[in-house]
Amino acid sequence: MGVIASIPERPFPAPPEPDLTPAEMVARAEALVPALVARQAETERRTYYGQDTHEEFARAGFYRILVPRRYGGYEFGIDAFMRVTMALTRGCPSTGWMFCLGASHALAVATLLGERAQDELFASGDFICPATVVPGGTAERTADGNWLVSGVWGYCSGAPYATHFMGHAMVAPEDGGEPAPMLFVARRDQWTRLDDWGRALGLKGSGSHSVRIDGALIPDHLTLSGHLSQITVTEETPGHILHENPEYGGGQLSFMVMEDAVLALGMAQGALDAYEAVMRTRTTPFPPIVPRTEDPDYQLRYGQAAGMIATAEAAFLDSVRQWRETCARGPAAVTKEREMRIAAICDEVVRLCWHAVEQHLFPTAGSSAVRHGERIERIWRDMSMFQTHAGVSTFLATIAKRELARARFGIE
Template sequence: MTVTTNVVGSSSPLPPEPGLTPAEIIARAEAIAPTLVARQAETEQRTYYAQDTHEEFATAGFYRILVPKRYGGYEFGIDTFLRVSTALARGCPSTGWMFCLGATHALPAASLFSERAQAELFRDGDFICPATIVPSGSAERAEDGGWLLNGTWNYCSGSPYATHFMGHVPAPGADGEPPAPMLFIAPRSEFRRLDDWGGHLGLKGSGSHSVAIENGRIPAYFALPGTHMSEVDVAEGTPGRLLHGNPEYGGGSLSFMLLEVASLAVGMAQGALDAYEELMLARTTLFPPMVTRAQHPDYQFWYGEAAGMIATAEAAVLQAVRQWQELCARGPGAFTREQDLRIATICREVIRLCWHAVEGQLFPTAGSSAVRHGERIERIWRDLSTLHSHAGIGVFLSSVTTRELARARFGVK
């Protein structure tokens, strides 16, 4: 890929709150999260979080966490972004999922695209860009050298308030070669959101609608032919690393995508534990001795088992984030395919721990009244179940990644 350099004398607009710190923005998310609990039902019914929630997130600066300082963002890093996402998912899994998968793609946009493209993509500051990794639709060269796009892309989480859309399309190969995936970004004017979300088992309020493009036009610099976001080789550097002087704009894309989902899983499991704790204090046992659940050894055991699993999952994902950042800091050559896959397998175990805590300990012992439709633990069980149905989690992470790590380690092609 072509690597650009910073432009001497370029000016950087200030974000709305120049003195805002990572600790303050995380605290804002933790303060907002409890208010999302009571709105889970309406969020599911609407299929995305409310306009006033969106405005609150914008005011809090959430949509600028990963946007480069050069364009009026905060550039706080993935650790801050993922802690905000975890906090929001703890309050409402759908809201956390929709926010995270909408705002997260500021990182690949700032990493992989040219300075010219980024100046246009980030010119409004807030950046909400759902993405899909499955190539779909069609692309043709336009007369001006840009691209003409047509197609429908499914599962575009974050689409209701999107400013852009990032997708993959099979692009014509040169000299008769077969089509190859092309990564592209389309501005809001070039696509429309379909009203086709909400009928799934869980994550009903995650705004994961389909996006349709009909004769949409994008300039050539909004597309990266021959590039798939999950397979980018960053060992030789990226445009964003040099442009911004920030090593996190040169990290592994695959592992970052999976760190997102692992962080969301931890937040969901923490929310289930919160709900279970309320039951421990408020409800009594069904059989003698009639005491509160918090006083009964069986419930103490189930709570302790789940709490330990979730705490371990949280510790693992936080350490994986640190490893990701340390690899970035060591230089482009440090972030090999093997390292990318190794962090991905940590994410696999984080998700498994969260699922086992909820499915194996909390859900079956909460009681039938606590897992009726719409109850908090029931909803989280549905949401985590749906998380597992994601092809990137249920298929790629659970099997393909495992084999690919061994191949990378032993040099097997």
């Protein structure tokens, strides 16, 4: 039995639908796929998904999947969250990206911050908190021990409907050493969203705007020394104690890269859907002129891509299983080697998905299928943009592999 959480002074609200199940939640996301496909162009033009879509997500409970039940959340865990993200991304990569990177950080807050912080941050139930991994700006200690934070942070996916923002500011040590990052969480009224998104190659509708903070006072209990990706949980976490749920004691770095993997998977599944539609409605370009579904070459291309994407899905879902089982074994089980092993799996998931689209689906869909605004063309742009993401091109591709070997062989 875990440590009993303290009894709150006031009762916390029940979830809006107390009897809702994870399977029903996932089914709601899957049912939205056709509508999200139809609105892809509109979402790109706006640079984020619409207010009505946001409200539908809120009614469906998507923003409460990872919020602890103590605060009116569903506490369904990462399996339900990843399956919902996969479905939304299959319909619209920009929408899935914006949702995932806005709603996912409820897990970090519920895991790493103390009871006082969680009481404040989860007060509204829905929790949308974009974050950036690149430190920026400055944080200066006030006389009463809090922090004045200023700066501009880019690529804050999920900013348009956010309730909070999580960033890293640089703190200069009192002894004059090198500045070090500090994680902080700011309320929505403490920052400004800049109108600077939509000009990138892909993911134009992902709501990845910059955030500016001008001298916001951040309470000390809403900060953590260090970088989110480097905070260890092997000793114990406030969230595990408070909620008696092992998933609020899991590795944050491995969870972060699992987000990369599920987004790649959803995009690739959407590309395969679009390719299937092309096969069912078009004929071969050279004699014998037959439906593409009957042509051996198109059958082969579809089968190759489908097999790669199915393999990626199987690997990804097993990484979710590994993450959850590691949590269940207790904080000491969340070692660097285990986290890096999950990261290595996620890298293979991303690569399989990208190669399925880039090598098999996009080149053979036909010129009319990759004109601007067509579904396969849009997914190719989105996945090309995704390949430049630092989490994919730098961390998963190189750092994670080296760190896995170093952890295995005990090399610091």
